[in-house]
Amino acid sequence: MSKIQAISLSETIGGKEISIQTGTLAKQAGGAVTVHLGGSVILTTATSAPTPKAVSFLPLTVEYRERTYAAGKIPGGFFKREARPRDKETLFARMTDRPIRPLIAKGWNFETMIYTLIISSDTKNDTGPLSILGGSAALMLSDVPFAGPVAGVRVAQVKGEFVLFPTMEERAECDLEIVVAGKKGAILMVESGAKEIPEEIVLKALELAQTAIDKLCDLQLRLVEETRKAGRVVEKRSAAPAVLPPALSSWTRERAVSPIQGFLHAGYKKKHDLGDHIKELYEKLVLEAAEKGKTDPAFAAADVPVVIGNVLQEIKAEEGRKMIVHERTRTDGRKLDEIRKITVMAPALPCTHGSTVFTRGETQALVTCTLGTPEDMQIMDELEGEYKDRFMLHYNFPGWSVGEVKPERGPSRRDIGHGSLAKRALLPLLPPDNEFAYTVRIVSDILESNGSSSMATVCGGSLALFDAGVPMKAPCAGIAMGLFMEGGKYAILTDIAGLEDHVGDMDFKVAGTEKGITALQMDIKIDGVSIDIMREALAQARKGRLEILATMAEALPKPRPELSPMAPRLIRLQIPVDKIGALIGPGGKNIRRMIEEYEVNIEVEDDGGVFVSGVDAAAVERARLEIDAMFKEAEVGKIYKGRVVSCVEFGAFVEIMPGKEGLLHISQIDVQRVAKVSDVLKEGDMVDVKVLEVSREGKIRLSRKAVIAPGSEGDDPPRRDRDPREHRGGPGGPRRERSHR
The missing domain is CATH 1.10.10 (Arc Repressor Mutant, subunit A)
Structure with a gap:
């Protein structure tokens, strides 16, 4: 690359400034840019090999990697350095790849790599869509024949308003977020998660995204023009499509x-x-x-x-x-909007918490649901900080599912991507953790495939959750749509099979409920698709989704009324933060006693959340009652059955709730005068007592007399006849009457 001066251009999108720079970093790469948003900076390069490879496919590799130094962190683990890509990095690499790949010239057989490196992160701004922008800009500056530019934006709906490039805080509050990539006037890729959003809202978000994409494409064209003015002219190499004899x-x-x-x-x-x-x-x-x-x-x-x-x-x-x-006919004889035959087996396995076999045509998924405790949550260590994930969905696609021999080397990028899509579809429908504290893991093993296995995972996942007794908000179904365009005509297909996916122009997956969309993914193999065609595809997808939901309802219309007997029992309690020490006890004595006595597991969180779990539901309930009572305040006027803990000269101490003792004064033991406490009570006795008073310090005054004779707690007990000796005036003998003078 010839030496050129640094060039920097910027564009304001949704009130946020996005800038692209080139000519400073990575000058030996085929094309290199840095993209800035707030304090976040990415470096993206595009480089191709000098000689071609004898391959019949596009040898393009896309990587997205985050350096922990970008957020001022040191990697965890023994080796203290970044290792294999995390799921988030894999998903962002796929997000970068998908809109760019169809625009590289057909027949290009030079190995090409797009590499995005996160070199600064303010932990607020999302760098995923910036990688699409950076990858496109780097290709525009390189010698790779690329029909760009393209750009990507994230749109969120927060409190009814659309936000472009939302911050992490805004994303946490949104009910729709969608990443859209495209070129000027046409959409190439969509990736979305939503909380049962109507199709029209999604279309409005797409229209807003297209406007922003157009501006970012213009920004790249200006960048290319400025580099030319600065003296750098790169000749695009030509692709050589294979010509058959x-x-x-x-x-x-x-x-x-x-x-x-x-x-x-x-x-x-x-x-x-x-x-x-x-x-x-x-x-x-x-x-x-x-x-x-x-x-x-x-x-x-x-x-x-x-x-x-x-x-x-x-x-x-x-x-x-x-x-x-x-x-207008399909190669398997179906109509354009016809869905293949669906069969459902639920439950499918005897010892799982929830299971189903979902079959649609020749695509079959064995999907299971396993319930765990908060101890089973996955710890996620990202640049933005560490958090725990209580919902996992793992998708597996073995080679034998399509009659092939393929070695097992862990989840592929495709496996991770399909699992992420299905997870986004089901996540909004899970009950909140304060109502259902279980950790949930869905596993989808594809047993055979002829297209749309990710959507079979969505349907099977919903049914497996129902079978496990998880109180979901609504059932969820997914369907894959296809698009074919020939000579100005087009056809939209419902429930595409493998051949239709392979030779078609679009793969458009839509998942959701009867109410609305929960997940969306679109990949385009042509130059782009208009909003009008997407509107038609969404309407046709809704019709198909409702048909699938009706079939699923015939097999399992609602969640099982009880959790699987195989699942652990879990209860969540909330105690005051300042009472955590009392629950744990000195040196953990109290919590260890309960764990051993009830044979349960007890986990205490910093915010006062307490999780009690175990195999025996009755034991879990007994532990819950003890913890609940330990931090429950005594109510004045209420009668409790208590146990005498100790007797003293002036009364007895009675435990009315676990860890809660009150004083039963000798004067409140009986309606008759009591000379000695031991005449009436002894340690271990069970007595009914009424709470007379709870002081500011938490001291409890009790009365047994008020239970025996209601209303008598304020009366003094009747006096016994005194011994004559009691009338003596003192050590000097009988008191003398004063004489009257």
């Missing part, structure tokens, strides 16, 4: 178009039916080509089988698209 390609098409049209119009019902037909045709053509190669050198090349296979895949995609757009 004309003679072999034509020969294959003459023999393959008609059979493939026949296969597609037959309306195959199973995924492998079409594949088997094409495989038979492929083997037949390879044999014919080999025979022809004996006399024609064009058919004797080593790559002939590869070329024939590529031509067959091209024909399959072309003919499938024509059927859908022009004939």
